[in-house]
Amino acid sequence: MNHPQRLRVYGHEWAQDLLRTAVLGGRTSHAYLFTGPEQVGKTTLARSLAQALTCAAPEDEGVGACGRCRSCRLAAGEGHPDHHLIEPGGTLKVEAVRDVIREAQLSPVEAPYKVFILCEFDRATAAAANALLKTLEEPSATTRLLLTSSRPAGLLPTIVSRCQVLNLRPVPTATIAAALQDDWGVAPEQAALLAGLSGGRPGWAITAVSRPETWERYRRYLADMESLLQQNGFERMQYAARLAGDAEVETVLQSWLLWWRDVLLVQQNCLNLILHRDHLPTLREVAGRIPSTQVRRFLQALLQTATYLRQTVNAQLALEALLLKAPQMG
Ligand SMILES: [Zn+2]
Structure with a gap:
């Protein structure tokens, strides 16, 4: 690799292009809001933008950081004196925002910008959000504020309207599988399953x-x-209640989705496409006993429930409805 210190962003090419163009043209917004599902790459993209903003010689690749200058190397090591990453463990309190504002009023230490990354800003208290508003309204020329949120519905509209919003969508599975193989040395079958x-x-x-x-x-x-x-x-109702309290519920549904997709593939005789080769005897048994219309219907219900859960109406209710639709083999 030519630029070992350039922070890698997987997918989101449109956002990388947009940010790089702004960096190279010296026309970045004073505030950005990155939204999208958890772990989709919001903070990574924000950190890449921070790296590019303070890069000594931006290039026409990725988000723009050269990956070689002193500033880029510091940024890659999370040790840049002009980068501030604020990750609230729980609620983001007004004191933390006041620290940001105070720090933002000082000149950058060595870069052209001071960059603040405020993660999961929907966790800010009303007082904290209001405190930041003033800074967003009267931005200093040398400050860049990068906010992230996986629940933007919880943000004040006045915050959102003062930021340039980049809504990150899920990254294609093939892109993730390739990254796992190339950069993390994962074997192809495991990479496909994890992706x-x-x-x-x-x-x-x-x-x-x-x-x-x-x-x-x-x-x-x-x-x-x-x-x-x-x-x-x-x-099933008892299981739904337990599942509703599980932090990994989205992954549970996703693993079931892949498993039932395999059942359908077995029914369609597309054995070369299945992910769970080691479960083949069970997959065959289920595929033989449950009509494919039922399998399709349940796959549909799984997809729908995953969407509901992101908007969280009532997790337990949504999961109960889902599990009652699950095929029965008793
Ligand atoms: Zn650089």
Whole structure:
């Protein structure tokens, strides 16, 4: 690789192009808001923009950082004195925002800009959001504010309207699978499975690679799915209640989606496309006993529920409705 220190962004080419053009033309906005699902790459893109903004010699690639200058090297190591990454563990309090404002009034240490990345800004209290508004209204020429949010509905409209909004969509599975193979040395079959499970979120896939419990959990999700096929309505309701409280619920649904997709592929005799080759006997059994119309209907319900959960109306209710639709093999 020619530019080992340039932060890598997987996918979101349109956003990279847009930001790079602004960086090279010296026409960046004073505030950006990156929205999109969790771990889709919002903070990575914001960090890449920060790197490009403070790069000594921006280039026409990626988001624009050269990846070689001193500033880029510092940025890659998260040690740039003009970069400030604010990741609230829980709520973002007004004191933290006041620190940002105070710091923003000082001149940059060595770069042309001071860059603040405020992650998950929807977690800001009303006081904190209001405190930032003034800075957004009267931006200093040497300050850039980069906000991220996976729940932009929780942001004040006045915050959103003062930022340039970049809404990041899930990254194509093939892009993630290729990245896992090329940059993380994952074997092709595992890369395809992880990319599929990630639901288009490269951050999830990359974390999963280095987490030994990934596969163990994954096997448990599939085992749960297989037991559900035998369970009655009451048992399914109990399971729905437990699942509603699980932080990994999106991944659980995603793993079921891939599994049922494989059932459908077995029914259509497309064995070369299936992801769970090691589950083939079970897949064949299910494929033989459940009509493909039911499989399709359940796949549809899984997709719908995943969407509902992102807008979170009532997770438990949505999951109960889903599980009642799950095919039965008792
Ligand atoms: Zn540089």
